[in-house]
Amino acid sequence: MINDLSAFYSKNALNMKRSEIRELLKYTRKPEIISFAGGLPDPQTFPVKEIEEISCQILREKGNVALQYGPTEGELPLRQEIAKWMAAHKAGINPENIMITSGSQQGLDIIAKVFIDPGDPIIVELPSYIGGLQAFQAYRAKMIGIPQDNDGMKVDKLEKVLARMAKRKKKPKFIYVVPDFQNPSGVTLSLERRKKLLELAYQYQVPIIEDSPYRDLRFTGDDVPPIYSLDTQNQVIVLGTFSKIFCPGLRLAWLMAPAAWTDRMIVSKQSMDLASPTFTQLIAAEYMKRGLLQQQIESIKKLYGQKREVMLKALRKNMPKGVKWTKPEGGLFLWVKLPKNMSANQLFLKAIEENVAYVIGSAFHCDGKGQNTMRLNFSYASEEQIAEGIQRLATMIKKNM
Numbered sequence: 594m595i596n597d598l599s600a601f602y603s604k605n606a607l608n609m610k611r612s613e614i615r616e617l618l619k620y621t622r623k624p625e626i627i628s629f630a631g632g633l634p635d636p637q638t639f640p641v642k643e644i645e646e647i648s649c650q651i652l653r654e655k656g657n658v659a660l661q662y663g664p665t666e667g668e669l670p671l672r673q674e675i676a677k678w679m680a681a682h683k684a685g686i687n688p689e690n691i692m693i694t695s696g697s698q699q700g701l702d703i704i705a706k707v708f709i710d711p712g713d714p715i716i717v718e719l720p721s722y723i724g725g726l727q728a729f730q731a732y733r734a735k736m737i738g739i740p741q742d743n744d745g746m747k748v749d750k751l752e753k754v755l756a757r758m759a760k761r762k763k764k765p766k767f768i769y770v771v772p773d774f775q776n777p778s779g780v781t782l783s784l785e786r787r788k789k790l791l792e793l794a795y796q797y798q799v800p801i802i803e804d805s806p807y808r809d810l811r812f813t814g815d816d817v818p819p820i821y822s823l824d825t826q827n828q829v830i831v832l833g834t835f836s837k838i839f840c841p842g843l844r845l846a847w848l849m850a851p852a853a854w855t856d857r858m859i860v861s862k863q864s865m866d867l868a869s870p871t872f873t874q875l876i877a878a879e880y881m882k883r884g885l886l887q888q889q890i891e892s893i894k895k896l897y898g899q900k901r902e903v904m905l906k907a908l909r910k911n912m913p914k915g916v917k918w919t920k921p922e923g924g925l926f927l928w929v930k931l932p933k934n935m936s937a938n939q940l941f942l943k944a945i946e947e948n949v950a951y952v953i954g955s956a957f958h959c960d961g962k963g964q965n966t967m968r969l970n971f972s973y974a975s976e977e978q979i980a981e982g983i984q985r986l987a988t989m990i991k992k993n994m
C-alpha cells in the first residue's frame with residue numbers, strides 16, 4: 594500500500610488551498626449558533642411550487658430531452674433567455690455569447706484553466722471573493738491585490754501597478770472584479786471608476802472578468818451600469834448566476850464573452866463535466882420564459898432589504914466606538930472593521946463560545962492581511978436572530994477591546 598499519496602500529487606494539487614470558510618463553518622453547525630458566516634440565500638425565497646409545476650410539465654412534454662446529455666455550451670432555450678436578460682443593458686448580445694456553467698464557481702475554474710500558467714500575474718481586489726482566489730491559486734497564479742474603499746477598487750492604485758508592470762514588459766492575464774455589492778465587502782464600484790477601469794484595460798490590453806452574482810439585488814440608491822454595458826472594445830467576460838436570484842441548488846450559472854473567445858472555454862468545460870444538467874437548465878429557461886424571474890427578484894429584494902436594515906440598526910445600537918462597517922446598497926454581505934490592534938481571527942472562537950459566527954476577513958485577502966476585518970451575511974438568519982446575534986457579537990467585541 595502507498596503510505597504517502599501526497600508524493601504523487603501534482604504541483605497544482607499541492608498548491609490548492611482549503612477554503613477557510615468551509616473549515617470555519619464546521620464550528621457553526623450547532624443549532625444554538627446564530628451564523629452570519631455562510632453566504633446562503635434564505636430558503637423561504639425558493640419558489641418550490643412553481644418549480645414543482647414546471648418540472649412536471651417538462652417531464653411530461655420533453656422528458657426524453659430533459660434527462661439526456663446536452664450540449665457543452667448549454668441548452669439553447671436557456672441561452673436565449675439569458676441573452677435577452679443581459680441585452681437589457683447592452684444591445685447585440687446573442688446566445689453565441691452565452692455559455693452555461695455548473696455554478697459561477699465552475700466559470701471561475703474555467704477562466705483560471707484557460708488563462709493561467711503557473712506564475713502568471715493576475716489582478717484581484719483586496720478583499721476579493723474567496724472562491725475566485727481559490728480557483729486562481731489552484732492554477733498557481735501570482736495574485737496582485739488592489740485595495741478598495743467605499744467606491745470599490747482603487748483604480749489609481751491599479752494604474753500604478755499596470756504602469757510599473759508595463760515598464761518591465763509584463764502585464765496581468767486579467768483583472769478580476771466583483772463590482773456590485775461585493776462579496777465580501779458589500780461595496781459597489783462607482784461609475785467613474787468603472788469607466789477608468791475600462792480605460793486602463795484598453796490602454797494596457799488586459800481582459801476584465803466581471804463577476805456579478807448580486808447586481809439585481811439592489812435595495813437602495815441609484816443603479817450603476819454593468820461594466821460590460823460600458824465596454825466598447827469587447828474586452829469584458831461576465832459571470833452571472835442563478836444562485837442568489839433563484840436557487841443555488843440548481844447549480845446553474847453562465848459565462849458571457851465575445852463569441853470568438855468562448856471556444857476555448859467550451860473545450861475546457863468538456864473535460865470537467867461534459868455539460869451542465871439538462872433538466873435544471875430547462876426548468877430555469879421555462880421559469881424565465883414565463884417572466885417569473887423578475888417577480889422572484891423583487892420578493893428577494895424586499896426580504897433581504899429588511900434584513901439589512903435590521904442588521905445596520907443592531908450594529909448602530911450595539912457596536913462600541915472604533916468599530917466600523919460598510920452600508921451596502923444591495924447583496925448579501927457587509928464588512929466590519931475592528932480597531933487596527935484587534936484580530937477577528939483570534940476572536941473567532943470567542944464568538945463561537947457566545948454562539949455567534951462570522952467569517953474572518955483575512956481569508957479574502959490574497960496577501961493574508963485584513964486581520965481586523967470580518968464578513969457578516971444578512972440573508973440567512975431571521976430578523977430576530979440578526980438582532981440577537983449582533984448584540985452577542987458586540988458584547989464579545991467590547992469585552993475584548
Ligand SMILES: Cc1ncc(COP(=O)(O)O)c(C=O)c1O
Binds near residue numbers: 697771776
Ligand atoms: C462573487 C461570487 N462569485 C461566484 C460565486 C459562486 O456562485 P455559484 O453558486 O454560481 O457557483 C459566488 C458565491 O457566493 C460569489 O459570491
